[in-house]
Each structure stands twice: as C-alpha cells, then as structure tokens.
C-alpha cells in the first residue's frame with residue numbers, strides 16, 4: 001500500500017467554488033478546483049489504493065492527475081506501508097506578546113510623537129505608520145527616527161507628500177542618518193526624481209497620485225499575503241484590527257483612523273487608557289470565518305479585512321458589523337472579480353462613509 005503525506009506547511013482553504021493551497025514556507029498561494037479539496041481530505045484517511053478502489057476508471061485517471069500535481073508542486077510525498085509520522089500537523093495557534101503591535105497616525109505635527117512615545121514603550125508597539133499631511137524635510141524625517149532611538153519600536157513607515165527638495169542626495173541623507181525607517185512613500189509626485197533601485201536600507205516609492213487615507217482597505221490579489229505569521233493571525237483574529245491602534249489628525253484615538261468610534265484623545269488621555277475602554281477590542285477576534293461572504297471565500301486567510309469601509313448590511317448578535325469589506329469586487333460564489341468602483345451601490349455607500 002502507498003500513502004500520500006501532505007507537508008505540515010501546506011494549508012488548503014476551501015471556498016465556495018475553488019480552493020486555495022498556501023505554502024506557508026514558500027509564501028505562495030495557488031488556486032485549484034474544489035474537487036481537489038475532497039481528494040486531499042480522503043488521502044488523509046485512506047491509502048492511495050483504497051481510495052482508487054472507490055472510483056470508476058475515469059475518476060481514477062483524474063485522481064492520478066491530481067496526485068501528480070500535488071507531487072510536482074511539492075505539497076507532499078508518498079510513503080509505503082503507512083503514512084510517514086514525521087510530519088505532524090502544524091499548530092495554527094497565534095501568540096503575540098505585545099499589547100499593541102501597530103500604531104497608525106495621521107500626523108500634522110511631529111511633536112505629537114513625543115506625546116505618545118511613552119505609551120509606545122508601555123504597550124510594546126513594534127510598527128509605526130505615519131501618514132503625514134505636510135511635506136517633510138530631511139531634518140524632520142531624521143527627527144522622527146531619532147525620537148525612537150532607544151525604543152522597542154522596530155520599524156517606521158512614512159507616507160508624505162512629495163516636494164521638490166526630494167532628490168537623490170535628500171534620500172542619501174535619510175539613508176545615512178536613520179535606522180528605523182523601513183519604508184518611505186512620497187505621494188503626489190508627478191515624476192520620480194531619479195530611478196530608485198534597491199540601494200537603500202528602506203523601500204522607496206514615488207506615487208503619482210494624491211494619496212487619500214480613504215484609499216486604504218482595498219482588496220486586490222496583489223495585496224494578499226501568505227506570510228505565515230499574517231496567515232496565523234488571520235486564522236485566529238481580525239487581520240486588520242487585532243492589536244492595532246490609530247490616531248487621526250485631531251488626536252482622536254480609534255481602532256483605525258478611518259473608523260468613526262472614538263476611545264479618547266491623546267491631548268487629554270493616553271493610549272493605555274484607550275485600550276481599556278469598553279469596546280476597544282470588540283473586533284479583535286472577528287475572523288473572516290464570521291464575516292458574511294468572506295466566510296465562503298478561499299482567500300479568507302491571505303486577504304486583509306477592513307471594518308472602516310464595509311457593505312454595512314449585516315450585524316451579529318453582539319452588534320458587530322459582519323458585512324463584507326466594501327472595496328472587494330470578488331464573488332466567491334462565482335469565482336469572478338469585478339471592479340467594485342463600478343458597482344453603483346458600493347460607490348454610493350463609499351461616498352456616504354467618506355463624508356462622515
């Protein structure tokens with residue numbers, strides 16, 4: 001007898017019409033027909049020969065083709081006499097020691113960072129994302145980095161409007177004088193000032209368009225992520241809001257700067273108090289398995305969520321919004337993608353949310 005052994009790092013997610021096989025070691029995901037899911041499940045409890053016996057000649061040929069595919073893709077291997085017991089299932093538990101991992105700030109004045117610095121330390125925040133509303137000078141970028149010189153904060157991502165002083169020497173100064181900035185994005189840039197290769201410690205991008213905060217939350221294939229820690233987070237928690245905190249340009253503390261609900265203001269309270277406010281963590285454990293439509297989607301563990309822009313038509317018993325993200329044009333029941341902005345109902349809902 002021969003047995004098919006699926007490698008522990010292979011995650012098969014069943015959707016309504018297709019399955020997604022994610023290789024959590026190689027950070028890749030590929031789509032396959034739904035019937036492959038049943039074959040994978042059957043191969044876990046039957047030898048290949050026993051399984052084949054249950055099918056007619058035509059189906060056996062199809063199963064053999066799928067087996068060849070699973071081997072070719074290195075999703076598993078065949079053993080003789082018994083399953084190989086050296087590949088126990090991977091634990092899908094997720095543990096994150098920090099109280100908060102990410103903070104997202106819509107910033108007008110750098111001095112605000114000094115107001116929240118001690119909270120960043122207390123909460124063990126690792127990533128800071130700044131959406132700056134004014135043009136940043138090189139000195140200000142260095143000042144931001146230096147604010148967290150001896151901090152637990154390990155990475156800073158900055159979105160800033162482009163201005164004419166940003167050229168190669170400007171970027172070289174940032175390169176020489178910062179350690180925590182890992183991503184710099186200049187928006188509103190009609191033309192890149194130079195061709196950026198991979199020569200900098202941080203990633204550097206120049207975006208032509210005006211970047212509005214409301215552009216966040218787009219669901220597209222290019223944003224999907226098969227990184228194992230992101231996938232485990234998505235299996236256990238809300239992939240957008242778990243251990244995240246946001247501050248809008250008025251200093252209002254929120255789950256994300258785009259959400260309406262407020263949990264205080266940094267000018268009169270602090271982040272530690274905010275996270276203990278009733279309701280601050282209410283979305284943290286809302287996984288996509290509980291979100292309408294997403295729960296039937298094969299992308300649900302590699303796709304990010306958005307609770308700021310939703311279709312807004314479903315609530316659960318705890319009064320949580322469990323409707324599908326508004327900026328998703330995928331229909332898992334047909335397997336088709338459509339441009340969500342061409343849907344008049346979604347467009348109307350977006351405009352009404354953006355005005356709030």
Ligand code: SF4
Pocket residue numbers: 219288293294295297298299300303304324325328329330331332
């Ligand atoms: S339906 Fe859209 S938002 Fe929901 S999991 Fe699928 S791709 Fe993501």
